[in-house]
Amino acid sequence: MTMRDGQGFAKLVTLETLDSFAPLLQKAGRGEGTGRGGRQRQAPADPELEAAEALFGGTSIRVRRPRAIYAPRRRPGLGIDEPAVTLDVIPIGRGQLIWRKINLPKSDVQIVRRQATNPTGGVRLTQARFTVEGRKIDQTTYFRNILFDGFPWTVIRQVPFKDATSVRFDITILGQPYGIRQLQISNKPSGEAGQANYTSTLHWGELGARVRELNLVGRTFNLYGPEEGTTEPYFIEIT
Amino acid sequence: MIADIDVFVHPYAAADANSLLHLLVRQFGIGDWTNFKAAIAFCKQSGTIQELLDAMQAFAEGGGEIEMTFGADAFGGETKGSDYDALKTILTKFNDYPNVKIYLYHERWRTFHPKIYLFSNEERQQALLIVGSSNWSMGGLVDNIEVDVAIKLNLTERDHLACYNKMIKHIHDYWHEYQEEQETQ
Numbered sequence: 001m002t003m004r005d006g007q008g009f010a011k012l013v014t015l016e017t018l019d020s021f022a023p024l025l026q027k028a029g030r031g032e033g034t035g036r037g038g039r040q041r042q043a044p045a046d047p048e049l050e051a052a053e054a055l056f057g058g059t060s061i062r063v064r065r066p067r068a069i070y071a072p073r074r075r076p077g078l079g080i081d082e083p084a085v086t087l088d089v090i091p092i093g094r095g096q097l098i099w100r101k102i103n104l105p106k107s108d109v110q111i112v113r114r115q116a117t118n119p120t121g122g123v124r125l126t127q128a129r130f131t132v133e134g135r136k137i138d139q140t141t142y143f144r145n146i147l148f149d150g151f152p153w154t155v156i157r158q159v160p161f162k163d164a165t166s167v168r169f170d171i172t173i174l175g176q177p178y179g180i181r182q183l184q185i186s187n188k189p190s191g192e193a194g195q196a197n198y199t200s201t202l203h204w205g206e207l208g209a210r211v212r213e214l215n216l217v218g219r220t221f222n223l224y225g226p227e228e229g230t231t232e233p234y235f236i237e238i239t
Numbered sequence: 240m241i242a243d244i245d246v247f248v249h250p251y252a253a254a255d256a257n258s259l260l261h262l263l264v265r266q267f268g269i270g271d272w273t274n275f276k277a278a279i280a281f282c283k284q285s286g287t288i289q290e291l292l293d294a295m296q297a298f299a300e301g302g303g304e305i306e307m308t309f310g311a312d313a314f315g316g317e318t319k320g321s322d323y324d325a326l327k328t329i330l331t332k333f334n335d336y337p338n339v340k341i342y343l344y345h346e347r348w349r350t351f352h353p354k355i356y357l358f359s360n361e362e363r364q365q366a367l368l369i370v371g372s373s374n375w376s377m378g379g380l381v382d383n384i385e386v387d388v389a390i391k392l393n394l395t396e397r398d399h400l401a402c403y404n405k406m407i408k409h410i411h412d413y414w415h416e417y418q419e420e421q422e423t424q
Contacts, residue, residue, distance in 0.1 A: 003417055009346040010308055012416045015330040018323070021343055024311040025323035028284070056345045058417070150347050231348040 008058025095225030283376035310351030
């Protein structure tokens with residue numbers, strides 16, 4: 001019988017092996033644990049912690065919540081019928097703000113290609129002057145190696161190298177909910193070139209046409225972590 | 240003797256010598272049980288109370304099996320969950336007891352947060368399930384404002400047995416180290 005989702009995250013610990021788990025444990029002299037959910041992985045990478053975490057393995061169970069149905073809406077003046085969206089989750093709460101980009105440029109919110117479902121356009125995940133604990137993020141590692149490193153990444157091109165993953169986002173644009181969408185995040189380390197260029201992109205996918213229709217140039221893109229205790233969805237709010 | 244179902248409200252129960260700590264020490268010592276399983280979010284050094292550890296040791300020496308799973312959550316930065324020192328104390332105490340097994344649970348982006356204490360004797364078809372807010376700490380077992388519910392399970396009754404089996408299955412399948420040949424049915 002193969003390991004099921006949710007299994008593989010418990011390990012027998014003995015006196016001999018305890019030290020290998022130590023980076024995951026509270027050491028004397030530091031604050032008591034507060035029980036907060038694990039959504040605060042914004043510290044620099046810790047090899048010892050990563051090694052301890054690597055002792056555990058498995059596929060996390062994805063949670064489901066009550067079903068919500070949004071009725072079709074006609075948008076005045078645009079002649080667009082938004083399809084009824086049946087969700088398998090209700091957005092109950094969201095985690096902390098983990099990134100923000102103000103004054104969205106045209107390139108982030110316009111889909112150039114005619115086929116709007118082709119996921120090539122998206123938001124460049126740049127530094128955007130976003131700080132964590134008073135320090136500006138390093139956009140070359142923050143998205144790929146910290147925020148989304150827990151997701152399975154697939155290499156989609158070797159030269160130049162590019163990999164991508166797929167993450168579920170609960171999306172709200174200008175106060176209107178657009179439900180839970182699976183969006184691709186791609187990463188191009190070759191984009192660094194010593195110029196601190198963007199290396200990650202969040203692709204609009206099937207929402208591309210709608211994003212273009214709404215003309216979000218100059219708006220603010222807010223990215224929030226998942227609700228405490230869950231792994232997804234993340235939350236996007238464009239205001 | 241506790242009722243078939245009882246609630247313990249701390250610290251008020253502690254004032255009457257009826258805290259969860261008292262309950263655990265009593266249950267380890269009364270000879271009714273053969274197994275003790277627990278799944279607890281945090282294990283703190285303050286919870287390595289001598290009377291409790293001694294009661295557990297006596298239970299283990301009498302052949303009782305102890306299996307406990309504690310959370311090893313790294314919440315980021317300097318703050319974490321279970322104490323290294325507490326684990327070391329427990330593991331040192333029971334290093335020579337193969338019938339005592341301690342597990343750590345760690346799943347990225349998910350907090351291990353249960354507080355479950357389960358005594359059982361399947362031969363006698365009885366169990367005692369304690370579920371509440373109490374972590375393995377002095378605060379959780381005695382001093383904090385906590386609430387725990389203790390439920391006696393009669394494993395000859397279908398609903399009780401179903402509840403017991405469900406709890407055992409989750410403990411074995413998800414909160415003990417995965418062993419392919421030990422899958423519960």
